[in-house]
Amino acid sequence: MSLLAVDGLSKEFGGVHAVQDLSFTVEAGTIHSIIGPNGAGKTTLFNLITGIYTPSAGRIVLDGTDIAGKSPSQLARLGMSRTFQNLQIFFNMSAVENVMVGAHLHVDRRFWPSLLRLPSMVRGDRACRDECLRLLDFVGLGHYAEAEAAAMPYGGLKRLEIARALAAKPKLLLLDEPAAGLNATESREIDAVIKKVAGQGVTVVLVEHDMKMVMGISDHILALDYGRKLAEGTPAQVRANADVIAAYLGAHA
Amino acid sequence: MSKTNSLWTARMGGMALLAAVLALAPLGFANAYYYDVAVGALFNAIICVGLNLLIGYGGQISLGHGAFFALGAYGSAIATSRWGVPSVAAMAASAVLVGLMAFVMARPILRLKGHYLAMATLGIGMIIYIVLKTEAQWTGGPDGMGVDPLSVAGLTLATDRQWYWLSAVLLLLAVWLSLNLVQSPVGRALRAGHGAEIGAQVVGVDTSHYKVLMFVVSAVFASVVGSLFAHKNGFITPDIAGFHRSIELVTMVVLGGMASIFGAVIGAFILTVLPQMLTAFDDYEAMIFGAIMMGTMIFLPKGLLPSLILLIRKRMGGRS
Numbered sequence: 001m002s003l004l005a006v007d008g009l010s011k012e013f014g015g016v017h018a019v020q021d022l023s024f025t026v027e028a029g030t031i032h033s034i035i036g037p038n039g040a041g042k043t044t045l046f047n048l049i050t051g052i053y054t055p056s057a058g059r060i061v062l063d064g065t066d067i068a069g070k071s072p073s074q075l076a077r078l079g080m081s082r083t084f085q086n087l088q089i090f091f092n093m094s095a096v097e098n099v100m101v102g103a104h105l106h107v108d109r110r111f112w113p114s115l116l117r118l119p120s121m122v123r124g125d126r127a128c129r130d131e132c133l134r135l136l137d138f139v140g141l142g143h144y145a146e147a148e149a150a151a152m153p154y155g156g157l158k159r160l161e162i163a164r165a166l167a168a169k170p171k172l173l174l175l176d177e178p179a180a181g182l183n184a185t186e187s188r189e190i191d192a193v194i195k196k197v198a199g200q201g202v203t204v205v206l207v208e209h210d211m212k213m214v215m216g217i218s219d220h221i222l223a224l225d226y227g228r229k230l231a232e233g234t235p236a237q238v239r240a241n242a243d244v245i246a247a248y249l250g251a252h253a
Numbered sequence: 254m255s256k257t258n259s260l261w262t263a264r265m266g267g268m269a270l271l272a273a274v275l276a277l278a279p280l281g282f283a284n285a286y287y288y289d290v291a292v293g294a295l296f297n298a299i300i301c302v303g304l305n306l307l308i309g310y311g312g313q314i315s316l317g318h319g320a321f322f323a324l325g326a327y328g329s330a331i332a333t334s335r336w337g338v339p340s341v342a343a344m345a346a347s348a349v350l351v352g353l354m355a356f357v358m359a360r361p362i363l364r365l366k367g368h369y370l371a372m373a374t375l376g377i378g379m380i381i382y383i384v385l386k387t388e389a390q391w392t393g394g395p396d397g398m399g400v401d402p403l404s405v406a407g408l409t410l411a412t413d414r415q416w417y418w419l420s421a422v423l424l425l426l427a428v429w430l431s432l433n434l435v436q437s438p439v440g441r442a443l444r445a446g447h448g449a450e451i452g453a454q455v456v457g458v459d460t461s462h463y464k465v466l467m468f469v470v471s472a473v474f475a476s477v478v479g480s481l482f483a484h485k486n487g488f489i490t491p492d493i494a495g496f497h498r499s500i501e502l503v504t505m506v507v508l509g510g511m512a513s514i515f516g517a518v519i520g521a522f523i524l525t526v527l528p529q530m531l532t533a534f535d536d537y538e539a540m541i542f543g544a545i546m547m548g549t550m551i552f553l554p555k556g557l558l559p560s561l562i563l564l565i566r567k568r569m570g571g572r573s
Contacts, residue, residue: 052451073457076454087449088449088451088455090444091448093441097444101445109438109442113437114434115434117437125437
């Protein structure tokens with residue numbers, strides 16, 4: 001059974017169809033990319049899947065549960081996590097604290113033990129911190145662990161969001177343009193991180209403009225245009241698709 | 254691990270320094286009046302430490318905490334003088350009731366943001382003020398009501414000196430509890446909701462839960478201090494629920510430095526003690542006071558303590 005199934009999904013903004021009657025599935029353990037020109041509806045689709053928007057119509061099924069209309073924090077409990085194109089970093093915290101927030105659902109977060117700083121809470125928190133330090137190492141940010149997030153470079157923040165999303169131990173990880181604004185070297189570093197994540201069995205859904213990244217790491221690609229499905233298949237199939245070429249080059253094939 | 258240690262030392266170092274200041278300050282107190290002012294400062298500091306959890310760490314404004322202070326005061330006053338409830342039990346019961354009230358109000362109110370939240374909390378304060386003023390059969394109306402002194406296990410607190418030591422211990426307790434909260438998963442979730450609300454939600458943080466929680470916690474802090482204030486003063490009027498009181502509390506938090514527990518303490522001390530020191534300037538008192546406030550916010554926009562810490566870090570060659 002597929003991990004994520006989208007069926008007849010639509011979203012309207014005052015008459016504008018940002019996403020129209022879209023259906024696709026994501027198989028567990030794969031890297032699935034969503035591509036399309038600017039305004040194709042990729043980010044809207046992401047916001048629908050992750051509960052930021054409520055669909056106008058259609059179903060989204062995660063691991064057998066219909067999740068349309070659920071809040072982001074409910075989705076996190078069901079094993080979904082994401083990063084953002086325009087960052088959602090906690091700039092009032094250090095890097096490792098950012099990641100520790102990601103582990104929120106997996107630590108003792110009861111009020112009274114926290115207020116009284118009970119030894120059990122302190123031990124749990126210390127273990128969580130150690131694990132988050134490992135995650136920072138995993139995304140290549142070990143040396144920034146104690147830095148204030150506000151003092152980190154842009155490329156680091158992108159990876160910090162991945163580390164935070166991983167701390168939530170997701171089954172499904174959605175990455176919204178992880179390479180946007182990065183130079184070629186930084187993009188290849190992100191490539192490597194995403195491959196490592198997928199190698200650990202996390203299913204990855206990726207929205208990305210960097211075609212080198214998309215073609216290099218994806219198992220499956222979904223191409224959108226004007227909120228509709230344009231093409232779907234392996235990187236080779238999508239690359240050769242006449243509609244995709246036309247949409248990108250603006251030619252009428 | 255070095256950071257864990259430095260966090261620990263910042264924590265314990267700050268607590269130890271505060272304890273030392275509180276222990277040594279009375280050496281400079283010439284008479285009972287000094288104790289009286291100091292107790293006022295300690296009371297404000299306890300409220301501000303709680304309020305800072307909501308404002309500084311949670312990013313929510315409240316212009317209604319004067320009302321929770323007043324509810325604690327009246328709760329204790331009514332329970333002790335009319336029903337003969339022991340003062341500590343009355344204080345606890347008032348705190349629980351105020352906590353419940355804050356909880357019921359918080360859900361709808363904390364949906365609002367920015368100016369709208371400020372307006373709504375202002376409204377709460379005004380309603381409570383009016384209720385205290387008009388329900389004269391309970392509260393004595395605008396004339397106020399008398400309150401018995403505080404007695405703990407048969408001991409009655411009579412002198413300002415005794416009040417000083419009690420409040421000093423309670424302030425240390427309040428600071429300790431707040432430090433615990435801020436450095437726990439609860440505090441991180443709260444700060445995350447302030448830093449990037451959606452970012453917090455997608456990793457499972459129910460951000461509104463934490464805002465409500467801190468609204469309740471800060472209201473309980475204010476209520477307990479209100480109870481203490483009522484017993485110490487021996488007489489209360491609805492004016493303690495006034496708009497001015499709430500604004501004053503927020504100003505203390507902002508001046509001291511938002512999201513800084515010790516900053517809140519410093520802000521409360523300065524804004525309580527400074528007006529007393531400026532009385533020498535007679536008519537110019539309010540003007541000088543205002544100028545000091547403006548100057549602080551222009552030159553130290555992050556508030557006193559955080560700005561000073563930044564300055565010291567810079568001086569030390571940016572090692573951090």
